[in-house]
């Protein structure tokens with residue numbers, strides 16, 4: 507087995523509420539380098555840890571994490587729609603492996619995924635189907651959440667499975683860093699929003715467009731006094747990146763979900779996907795070398811925007 511890792515932020519607002527051209531050029535350059543790395547590595551399997559934003563998973567049955575044996579992109583926020591090339595049999599083997607090692611995981615034989623999974627897949631590979639993929643969706647939007655130590659444990663078990671494969675495997679985490687887009691909360695929601703959060707699959711094109719317009723409007727004022735959303739927190743982001751650079755993954759066991767929400771924004775919990783990805787790498791080969799490829803707080807994209815790479819030491 508050979509393993510590499512990429513962790514990237516994603517944003518619903520790319521192309522819809524862009525920052526200055528110099529910033530876009532920086533991000534484009536780092537993404538082009540990341541894509542070239544992936545091309546050179548030529549993975550035989552991608553394991554992607556991703557969140558969902560009430561497109562595939564709703565409170566009618568909200569799993570802490572779920573592994574998909576088949577997945578279809580809803581094509582939100584200008585991402586490609588359609589099926590992913592999910593490695594069905596390997597995904598099932600992985601689900602069995604995880605359950606056998608005392609970590610509970612849900613299974614979906616037909617999962618809808620959103621930009622939280624597909625934007626990064628497209629950016630790293632140019633399509634949804636270039637390489638076989640196993641999507642593992644970690645609940646990062648719909649409280650209550652499993653504690654961070656459970657995410658670390660999930661990642662470790664996935665890493666131990668990867669270590670049994672005679673393949674080149676790319677592990678991906680997508681989401682974060684600090685940010686708070688206008689994703690609704692069930693607690694205190696109106697009846698209509700509550701109904702959407704419980705079973706709002708397959709919205710009409712008009713309903714989807716209205717959602718996207720709300721996010722764009724939030725992006726236009728994010729980080730200003732007009733915004734009610736928790737602002738970006740570059741200090742939190744840098745400390746989190748340092749923790750990963752130093753390989754101090756055990757430190758996430760002390761993370762407080764409430765404190766992170768307050769200090770860095772509710773959607774910061776998408777970094778759970780980075781925790782799982784780094785834990786998988788560490789467990790697959792024992793110890794890693796990581797680098798920070800990029801970091802910049804980008805209000806227009808509602809994103810503490812970061813990119814990291816890592817490989818075994």
Ligand SMILES: O=C(O)CCC(=O)/C=C/C=C(\O)C(=O)O
Pocket residue numbers: 516517518559621622681682685687688689690717718721773776808809
């Ligand atoms: O579209 C909605 O209903 C809510 C907004 C939304 O989904 C925003 C998603 C934002 C991110 O993916 C992000 O900032 O990570």
Ligand SMILES: [Fe+2]
Pocket residue numbers: 516557559622681682773776
């Ligand atoms: Fe997201």
